[in-house]
Amino acid sequence: MTTTDTGARRRASDVRPVITDLIDPATVEAIAAEAWVALIGEDEVLVPLPGELPVDIVSSWVDVVGPWTGSVVLTTARSTAEELSRALLRDTAPAVLDDEDVADAFGEIANVVGGNVKAALPGPSALSLPQVGNAPLVRNPADVCRLDLLWRGEPVAISVQGALPPLPGSTPTRENEVS
């Protein structure tokens, strides 16, 4: 008798963890909170409340490649990214921040948050250099851990999102968390 592989039965090697199996939002929030205090300032808090991102946004991210592959993405208003960069530079901030300064500073925040997220995930894995621009697309809505936060009243979103599309026949383990 001939059988056809319909894709319904997958081999064990096809089982791929999604981010919600590996890290919870509270851990990502604690990592971000620690980064904010150390980099931005002692009294700088991230409030876990959603805010509406404006049209003019910018993202910074690092990619993690390993047993789980994806990106750790920070997204905020361009003006908030500038404010974050100024806070990061403190008294060494120039009077006028150019795009390169903002990309460097905002990228470094993603690097620190992403590096610590990577350390909390199964390894071995590699971390990319930070990138700044338009965020990578969400490929699998079930493979996203997203936090919506406020910093100084301005929205900051942190998305730990897989880079790969869902496997055929795979069942999401959790509801889509992307708003």
Add this chain to the structure above:
Amino acid sequence: MKILIADDSRVMRQIVIRTLRQAGYDDHDIVEAEDGADALAKVSSEQPDLVLSDWNMPNMTGIECLQALRASGSAVPFGFVTSEGSAEMRERAANAGALFLIAKPFTEDTFKEHLDGVIA
């Protein structure tokens, strides 16, 4: 004492310099390098007493820089300041001859903990 700070992020180099000062190490010459290859060249030309290096950098990573230094016979004290502080990375750093690995984000207390005894 001369300290070489290697990081491809100018902002992070500023933060490392600022944290060194906050930790009380404010009377030292600072030399900056923008990647591992630049650091390798500046260890030769500037003869620093300590290297504080990021891990993940273009052109040459921090660990490649350390390996190249040790292969060339340099015993310059070398520590990492990096966003990746997993046990695996710490082991790789130690095996390559690093004195310590400071994970970002860090505070002045973290710097004191690792640098007291290293910086005169």
